Ligand code: GTP
């Protein structure tokens with residue numbers, strides 16, 4: 413998949429104010445500072461599209477970015493592959509969300525995942541897949557497990573994305589992923605898909621875009 417265009421569409425204070433044009437959307441969520449906005453910039457190849465910051469709490473609203481992508485598919489006719497490939501354009505949204513767990517003083521899960529975020533996931537019909545970002549440098553955090561389980565319990569499809577893999581030794585990263593799998597197995601029969609990324613090096617970009625392509629293709633059928 414190639415990204416032909418990616419541009420800011422709208423910032424919304426809640427899910428009711430989000431676009432209602434029916435384009436499928438892919439949301440990025442995770443603790444503050446985990447790298448959600450950086451990943452969106454890396455995927456689209458547009459520097460500064462989503463605002464990033466070294467300080468947690470940068471993203472405060474629900475931000476929609478419109479993406480126009482192009483894929484070339486083999487043209488099948490009577491079971492034969494035709495010579496000329498077919499080009500297909502797709503339009504979809506990437507959604508950058510505020511981080512959860514920013515208010516460190518909050519005690520309950522309910523406070524830690526603001527109602528804005530919870531309601532978005534509970535009500536947003538256009539939501540097609542959720543990327544839950546996990547810092548690959550540290551062992552599983554309770555707030556991440558709680559959020560993943562909240563999505564699972566509510567039937568929201570998700571993929572886990574381990575971010576900042578450029579920062580730690582591969583052994584550490586794999587160890588943290590193993591711990592995450594073990595922790596999830598207490599609640600999940602079948603684990604969600606998992607991807608590794610680095611917004612610094614671009615690692616994991618193709619795998620993530622391929623997954624989005626596969627999902628959008630299945631919607632069009
Ligand atoms: P909030 O909007 O505050 O919730 O944060 P966020 O999850 O959007 O994080 P953001 O993309 O703003 O990145 C936070 C910090 O981590 C920035 O200083 C980024 O440069 C850095 N960062 C993000 N991704 C990576 C990565 O893959 N590798 C490295 N080395 N640094 C990263």
Ligand code: MG
Pocket residue numbers: 448449450463464470471508509
């Ligand atoms: Mg952000």
